[in-house]
Amino acid sequence: EDQVTQSPEALRLQEGESSSLNCSYTVSGLRGLFWYRQDPGKGPEFLFTLYSAGEEKEKERLKATLTKKESFLHITAPKPEDSATYLCAVRSQETSGSRLTFGEGTQLTVNP
Amino acid sequence: SAVISQKPSRDICQRGTSLTIQCQVDSQVTMMFWYRQQPGQSLTLIATANQGSEATYESGFVIDKFPISRPNLTFSTLTVSNMSPEDSSIYLCSVRQENSYEQYFGPGTRLTVT
Numbered sequence: 001e002d003q004v005t006q007s008p009e010a011l012r013l014q015e016g017e018s019s020s021l022n023c024s025y026t027v028s029g030l031r032g033l034f035w036y037r038q039d040p041g042k043g044p045e046f047l048f049t050l051y052s053a054g055e056e057k058e059k060e061r062l063k064a065t066l067t068k069k070e071s072f073l074h075i076t077a078p079k080p081e082d083s084a085t086y087l088c089a090v091r092s093q094e095t096s097g098s099r100l101t102f103g104e105g106t107q108l109t110v111n112p
Numbered sequence: 113s114a115v116i117s118q119k120p121s122r123d124i125c126q127r128g129t130s131l132t133i134q135c136q137v138d139s140q141v142t143m144m145f146w147y148r149q150q151p152g153q154s155l156t157l158i159a160t161a162n163q164g165s166e167a168t169y170e171s172g173f174v175i176d177k178f179p180i181s182r183p184n185l186t187f188s189t190l191t192v193s194n195m196s197p198e199d200s201s202i203y204l205c206s207v208r209q210e211n212s213y214e215q216y217f218g219p220g221t222r223l224t225v226t
Binding site: 031032036041042043045049089104 | 153154160
């Protein structure tokens with residue numbers, strides 16, 4: 001059974017204070033790791049897909065990296081508008097169709 | 113990416129009643145999904161909505177409780193039947209195009225059962 005664990009559960013940063021969020025996964029044959037951002041009362045917003053170890057993707061202040069066991073979402077010089085819950089999900093070769101297994105998320109708060 | 117809308121955005125329902133949630137996409141999509149997000153928890157897939165055939169349900173979810181329709185490539189409905197307070201959740205639809213594995217989510221329907 002696919003498992004995804006995100007840490008920390010919650011993170012408070014000062015504006016400009018860089019940090020990283022972790023997503024550890026256990027799957028049988030990774031077929032994609034996905035990062036989403038979710039604002040309160042809204043649906044998840046797609047950020048990145050990573051497929052193989054060593055792959056990196058960047059978007060503004062965010063950079064996602066992938067190893068064989070975990071993914072990191074690095075946030076450089078965050079701003080208050082980066083405050084949200086960040087979700088990680090995996091798709092494995094064993095899951096039917098396109099089922100994604102989600103982690104519990106990291107709730108990020110960036111204080112001005 | 114596709115623009116996805118859901119109706120209603122929120123509702124408060126009485127125990128024992130049913131609610132149908134609509135998901136509309138502004139373009140044809142290959143696959144549509146329904147997820148549940150219980151308070152303080154992450155997303156759990158309920159079922160894949162198949163166009164022209166019965167939905168494919170995940171373990172722990174059954175058609176009698178969560179009937180799903182998908183009459184065409186841009187629209188789907190999820191009904192939450194015989195509701196109990198435990199059904200209070202956010203219900204989300206998502207879509208995926210044929211040549212991509214990314215899923216894009218609608219804004220969600222916040223359901224409270226009293």
